[in-house]
Structures are given as structure tokens and as C-alpha cells.
Amino acid sequence: MAVQDAYNKVFSNFQKVRDYLAPVLKDSKFKETGCITPEEFLAAGEFLVYKCPTWQWEGGLEDKKRDYLPSDKQFLVTRNVPCIRRARQMEYTEDEDQETQIDADDGDSWMYTHSTRVTKTMDEIAQNIMTEEEEEAEIRKGLEKLDVEDIPDLDDIPDMDDIPDMDDQVEEEEDPSVDTVKKNANDKVLQVRTYDVFITYDKYYQTPRIWLFGYDEERRPLTSTQVFEDVSQDYVKKTVTIETHPHLALSLASIHPCKHAEVMKRIIERMTEGLMENNNEEKEGIRVDQYLIIFLKFMSSVIPTIDYDHTIST
Secondary structure, three states, X not given: OHHHHHHHHHHHHHHHHHHHHOOOOOOOOHHHHOOOOHHHXXXXXXXXXXXXXXXXXXXXOHHHOOOOOOOOOOEXXXXXXXXXXXXXXXOOOOOOOOOEEEEOOOOOEEEEOOOOOOOOOHHHHHHHOOOHHHXXXXXXXXXXXXXXXXXXXXXXXXXXXXXOOHHHHOOOOOOOOHHHHHHHHHHOOOOOEEEEEEEEEEOOOOEEEEEEEEEOOOOOEOOHHHHHOOOOOOOEOOOEEEEEOOXXXXXXXXXXXXXXXXXXXXHHHHHHHHHHHHOOOOOOOOOHHHHHHHHHHHHOOOOOOOOHHHHOOO
16 A cells, blocks of 8 residues: 555656646637636536536635636535445445446546446436526426315414413323433434535646545544545546645545546537437537536546535536
């Protein structure tokens, strides 16, 4: 483990130099390559914050700001995201035992692991991104299904003053076992870990990058070993490593972005095909401001039990 940590530290310093020397992407190529420019990252971040207010922009440390992003919008963060289970606790039936493999041009591939909150196909992901008109239509459908005959007459509902006070009818007795009962009840209260999830822009790979900072049930920071318990085991210390956050003086778990562009390109292509088939009037397909919404869905394959999915309503 010490050798691996030393390697990660050296590689992290190498990445800093490489990131500094890399040119800033100027031309939009997100559909062709899966990469986005800093301006597109900003637009996608604004859309994410608009749709999911739990996400917010932050500026980070003054000496770590990047001049290709606004001073107060260096990265995105959502805090106190629940993580109820460990990744190894996830079990699946044969019907749920499905995998979607996305092949990269260099012969490698990325596997969508199983999660009850991760969509199984690209078409299903596309269907989750609805316009405001589609959302209003869904609400109208729900209202039409309401049965007004099941609503009781207001005259049949008793007045609160007419309901006798239970304290006047039941004589309380001291229960000698009450302390034991309370203790057992507290033992059964579900204690969960929480995470702060960060999204930065990686200048070298020209894609977003996820960072994780976890807390235990007592709000104490998690160790790297504990954080890896919440990562799909296929990616621990391979795709997910401990590195220095580019805008904060913290060493955090990070999902390495070396495959992000290729995988996002495949996802966008499949989602665009699905939109074209379902709506002939849709010509431009997936918009660049929807990039981070799709990106976070894709990241669920790596961190399936960190439930930031509740922040994404589109």
C-alpha cells in the first residue's frame, strides 16, 4: 500500500505540471470527442445549479484559481450526500444482472455496473431528461388520475374539539423497562455516512472530474480505506485514487478522467439516436448544457451507493 501511495503522489505532481502546460480548449467538440471547453463547463454547471439547487459554485483558495474560469465559479460542490450502504453490500437478482459495456477507441472499455438508481440503457437515460413542457404534462396526467369521489365531505370530518383527550382516559403507569426500550430503539436508528462531492474542470483531459470527501456517522472524516469501501471494487486504486484537489489544500478520492471523454462521446451518441427516433422534430439532440447531468448519471457506475441522484430531477 505504501508503494502505491508513493506512486500516486509522484503521479499527482506529474499531472500538475502536465495540466499547467496543456493548452486551453477553445473550440466546441463535445459531440465529436466528448470533451468540453471551460466555457461549456461553465454553461453545464449553471444548468446543473438551476435544475438542482443543492449544487453550488465555489471559488476555492485564492492561489489555486484558474484564469480560464470565473474567480467565484472554479468548481461545483454538493454537501452532505447520504451513503447508506457499502459498495460490496449491493446484491442483484439474475433479472437485474445486466451490464452495458462502452468500448473505447484504444481497445479498452468501461462497464456500467449494477445499481437500482442507475439507468440500464442509454435510451432510458435520455428519457429521464425532460423539458419543462414534458414535466408539466406528467403533472397533468397525475392530476387526471385523482379520484375526487374518494375525498370525504368536509361536514363528515369531526371537529378537533369534539375528539376526547386521550390523556383524560388513560392512566399512565411508570414502565421500569423504559430505559432499556429507548436504548434498543436508538441502536436501530439508521446511521449513514455522508459525502461532499466536488466537480472540477480538468484542463488536460478537457472533461469534468469528480472528487469525494466523506464523513462517518459522527461527522469525522473518513480514511482513504473507508472511502474505497463506497467505490465499486473494479475501480478502487485504478480509476479511483487519492490525489490533491486542484482548488483546495486537501487530499481527496478522485475518479480519474482519462476515459471520461470517450465514454461521454458514446453516451451522447446513443442518447441522441434515441431522441431522434422518439422525436423527429428534435434536430440538435443533446445540448452541451446538459453535459453534467449525463456525466453524473455515468459516474453512478463507479460510486453506486453515494446517493447524489436525488439532487438530479431532470
